[in-house]
Amino acid sequence: MLKGRSAIVTGSTSGIGLGIARALAAQGADVLLNGFGDAAEIEKLRASLAAEHGVRVVYGAADLTRPAEIERMVEQATRELGRVDILVNNAGIQHVAPVHEFPPERWDAIIAINLSAAFHGIRAALPRMLERNWGRIVNIASVHGLVASVDKSAYVAAKHGLVGLTKVVALETAKTGVTCNAICPGWVLTPLIQAQIDALAAREGLAPDAARRRFPAEKQPSQDFATIEQIAAAAVYLCSDSAAQIRGIALPVDGGWTAQ
Ligand code: NAD
Numbered sequence: 001m002l003k004g005r006s007a008i009v010t011g012s013t014s015g016i017g018l019g020i021a022r023a024l025a026a027q028g029a030d031v032l033l034n035g036f037g038d039a040a041e042i043e044k045l046r047a048s049l050a051a052e053h054g055v056r057v058v059y060g061a062a063d064l065t066r067p068a069e070i071e072r073m074v075e076q077a078t079r080e081l082g083r084v085d086i087l088v089n090n091a092g093i094q095h096v097a098p099v100h101e102f103p104p105e106r107w108d109a110i111i112a113i114n115l116s117a118a119f120h121g122i123r124a125a126l127p128r129m130l131e132r133n134w135g136r137i138v139n140i141a142s143v144h145g146l147v148a149s150v151d152k153s154a155y156v157a158a159k160h161g162l163v164g165l166t167k168v169v170a171l172e173t174a175k176t177g178v179t180c181n182a183i184c185p186g187w188v189l190t191p192l193i194q195a196q197i198d199a200l201a202a203r204e205g206l207a208p209d210a211a212r213r214r215f216p217a218e219k220q221p222s223q224d225f226a227t228i229e230q231i232a233a234a235a236v237y238l239c240s241d242s243a244a245q246i247r248g249i250a251l252p253v254d255g256g257w258t259a260q
Contacts, residue, residue: 011091170248186254
């Protein structure tokens, strides 16, 4: 379905981003992987994705807290893959603390990676999408782009901002072949969430399994995690031609969390 398209997926060395990169490659898209990690592991991942799906896969090491590196990453994808048709702004970090104890440098990092990086990526990639009159921008927000939880001030502010940015870009591109949408996952079992589960287990003296079960049960009526593959499938759908008139939505994949 996406043969001949090229995609950047930020934060795709792990978790949801890696799942989205895999799913786009499986649809025939060339992919630029981005994110931190062990260089040899990333190279193994890059080569295996390319071999498995017969697509070009390159790696861009941009640190998304640095706008100039984001611009260079878009240039790299344009140079090495020919163009950027799809931009998935996925990279994100978390820090949990009451607002009056929130370390200012963690606030700045979360706003930079979870919100501002999407602006810088869109700013760099959109002009050429508009020239070709085809593009898909998918922002991985969160249920925390729609509702709040305690101790997540920076994350909730950034994700609400990302949902707002999504709507503005969707309106500004509404008469074109470029769409911009957000996906709002509930709990998905990835390294980002595993860190929070480990903290809960340590705090309350729970066994790892009990802590893992407690997590979705607290917020998610389905009492189950959403899977990486389900989020990736939603992203692939938003990149399809069938989704051409879906513009500016914030799509929850959250087991009913935001229906309450
Ligand atoms: P993860 O920790 O598994 O992956 C995060 C990725 O971002 C990694 O590849 C990491 O290297 C990369 N990254 C972090 N800082 C970076 C930086 N400065 N520059 C470049 N790359 C950087 O996390 P995940 O759970 O897969 O989360 C992916 C996205 O989904 C995030 O935006 C997160 O907020 C969102 N999300 C996750 C959940 C969940 O339950 N896991 C729920 C809702 C939303």
